[in-house]
Amino acid sequence: MKDLDVIGIGNLNYDIIMLVDHFPEFHEKVNAEKAFFGLGGAAGNTITWLAHMGLRTGFIGAVGNDEMGEAHLRYFKSIGVDTGGIKIVDAPSGIAVVIIHGEDKRIVKYPGANEKREINFDYLRKARHIHLSSNPERIIVEAVNFASENGITVSLDIGEARIPAGVEEKIDYLLMNEDEYRRKFGSLDPRLCKAKNLIITLNGGGALIRTADGEVEEIRGLSAKVVDSTGAGDAFDAGVVYGSLRGWSLRDSAKLGMLLAYLTVQKVGARSAVIPLRDIVETSRRLNLDLPFSRNP
Template sequence: MRLDVICMGNLNYDITFILERFPEFHEKVNAKEVYTGLGGSAGNTATWLSLLGLKVGFIGSVGNDDFGRLHLEFFKKIGVDTRGIKVVDEPTGVAVMMVIGEDKRIVKYPGANRFKEVREDYLKLARHLHLSSNPLSLVEKAVTLAKNLGLTVSFDPGEMEVPKNIEEKVDILMMNEDEFKRKYGDLKNITKVKSRIAIATLNGGGALVRDQNGKVYEVRGLSAKAVDTTGGGDSFNAGFIYGFLNGWDVVSSAKLGMLLAYLTVQKVGARSAVIPLEEVKKKANELNLDLPFNSS
């Protein structure tokens, strides 16, 4: 089966507490709400891409436990190919989040995620590879293999450093504003990033995008009161990748990413807001985003 996109990254079971305040030392507080569900940055992006109608595969690793089975069952239900996911005798990754508006504290246990593997025969099935945060050696191997096979590559490194040899090979380098500033300083330095396209998603909604010709665009227009920002960047990534693979310009692609992020942060949980393509089109029309879906 041919694939449009393979996503590679962690698969976690998320536990999200919505709080009025964070606990002090040795203090217990009650959460206002709790959300439990499937997460992991690349997994969230893969979920949106599949619901948008693309053929999606995944490279990852889960434990031989209930959480691991939930991941595999969910992906199969929404049509994500799971042949690149290993099942190992380690606990599936877990992430615990404490959230107050846009303030978020996270504790993670990687578990089975440490055992994912990149296979050339699997990468050959796709035309695009999307990477989230992974061990550097694995990122280097995946990017090199993908480029040798003729795939385009997007990379959301999160807190990872991005070596110049990776930066130069990547077609789309995407990160949030805070991560960008930690790595590159001022946002105006987006013109110096060596990837073909560079993106910094902006606090409060929207994005700064530098295209392959060096032109910089600021895309704004949707701003939501954030209930939970978990998965907002992953949703943006899915929207931009969808536009990119359908030949849209960078502004239209970023607008779709902004829309998906806008929907995501208004609900608790990274995947709670995921809706099919036809509903996304309706939302875009309601918000007058003028996206070129008919040309896709």
């Protein structure tokens, strides 16, 4: 039996999020209507959800020898995330500054310590599943090939990055949004992608999925007033990973992802909406999502 259900690989950032009534012009200063300060980083957000849902989790990343780095380690330990794969390096911890006006969002990132993360393959061997988000091409290639060679399933939220040559068909769950998919493949045809399972989140809600058997289905989204979309994709990823590790269908896993994203966009901050599994189950039943939570892992 593996020591960990899932290990995340990616950035660990300190998020500074501000909601404004308009973006500043040249040399203009504006006051934020609301502000949020907290821990973030895409893969870190996904692992946070999964830890709260009862999975045995770990992380590979890097933080600085500073207060923000200490905060990341302290928080992960408090929710049961194994921090054995996180390096403390001689560089400032990563920072993300987000300015939001309505549905428009501007982001400035300082990667800092994140650029010094390295894969510890002995540590990675402990996992049943690896989740990658916001990683350089070298890390993606190393992790996907290692997973393929060692019988470990892998999910990749590729974002704006290029899919490295030679790994696409080895990816068990490839996640991206509609715009990212169109830019990479030229259309929304899910048959153009060679990943085993494909999940495309659609503009305006919902998702298009294509299973390893070639079945294609569109999943309807949940309607919510969007306050802040930061971390919504990471929450969606958590639903897909959780469902896949519990033996759910890709359809049900994507529906759980929809639910977690739905909860996330209604609050400011990537992790503000994170709740325990029992509350997720209760919310899913209230919304009549018919998810198979009673099934044994």
